Amino acid sequence: MVGKPDFLTGRGYDDQASEFQELESPEGELHLRFYISSGSEFALPATGIREVLAPSPDRITPVPNVSPLLLGTLNVRGRVVWVADLGQFLGDPVPLNTDRPEISVIAVEDQDIMLGLAVDRIVGMEWLDIDQVQMSTAAPDSVAPFLRGEWVLNGQDSQFLRLLDQIAILRSARWAA
Template sequence: MSIDDATHYLQQIQAIAQAAQQGESSSREQDSQEIFRQWATFGVAGELYGIDVMQVKEVLRYTEITPVPGAAPGILGIINLRGNVVTVVSTRSLFKLPPNEIDTSTRIVVVEFDDQEVLGLLVDGVDEVLNLPQSEIDRAPGLMRDDATRQFVQGVCYRDEQLIILMDLDKMLIDFRS
C-alpha cells in the first residue's frame, strides 16, 4: 500500500468516525429533548393510578368528613381546609368499586381541576411522584369496563413491572363542576 493510499484510507476512517460521532450527538440531543411529565400516583383497590402532579395542591391524612344531605352519589361530604370548604369525592365511587374501610393509609388528595375548581379525592393510599417520558406512555386499551371509564383514562404505563393507569382529571371530574 502506498503512502497516498494509506492517507486516503485514514481519511475515510476519520470521516466514518466523525459521522458516527455526529449521529451519537444527534441521538443524545433527541434523548435530551424527550418530553417528560410528572405524575402523582395513588392506590385504589390494589391498582395504581396517576394524575398530573401540577393539579395536586396537597395530600392530607384522613380527617372526618361532614356529610352533606342530598349530595350527588360519590360525594362523601365536605372538610374545612384552613378556612376553605373542600368537597370530598370517593374515587372508589367514581371507579364503580365497592367502599373500603378507612385505615392509616387512607388519604385525601386535594386537586385543582378545570383551572379553578378545588376538590378532595379520597384514595386508599398515595405512592410517589413519577417523572415519566412521554414515549413510555401507551394509549388506553380499547377494552375497558365501560365507555365512561375509558374516556377519562389518558394512557397507561408499566413501571417496575406494575401497570399505572394515567387519568385525565378534568374529564374524570366533569360531573362535579359547579
C-alpha cells in the first residue's frame, strides 16, 4: 500500500472516503443467535459471551454422578469448563444430538464462573434493537426465569426470538439437581 503512487500523492482518497460514508452504524446491541434441539431460537448478548467453541464430542469428558444436564468437562486452554445441554436445562424434551463431528458450545462467564452451553446450531451475530424486546407471555415456565424478554419475529405463526439472561443461567439452583 505504501508503494502505491496514490498513497503518496493522496490521489484516490476522495473515492475511498465516499465508500466509507455509505456505511451505516449498526443500531441496537450485538447478540448471538442460536437454536436448541427442539428448534426454538434464542439469543444471548455478545457482552456476556466469553467465546464460541466447536469441539468434537470426544473432547468433552463425561463425569459420573453429576446433574444429567451436564455433558461433561472441556479443557479450554488449560481451564476446565463444564459443558451443559442448554436445551435440557431450559426444559426442552429433545436432548442434544452429540453424535456428530462438532458440538456448538457457547462459553459464558460471570466473575470467575465459566460454563459452556451446548446448543444445536449457531446462526451468527446480529445487531438487535433492545428497545423492541417485549416481556414474554407465552414462554414455558421452565424458560421464564432465564428470560430478559423476546422479539416477535412473526406474530401470526407465534415465532419468537427469546433473549436469555446468562447470569441467571450461571447462578441457577438447577445445576445442583
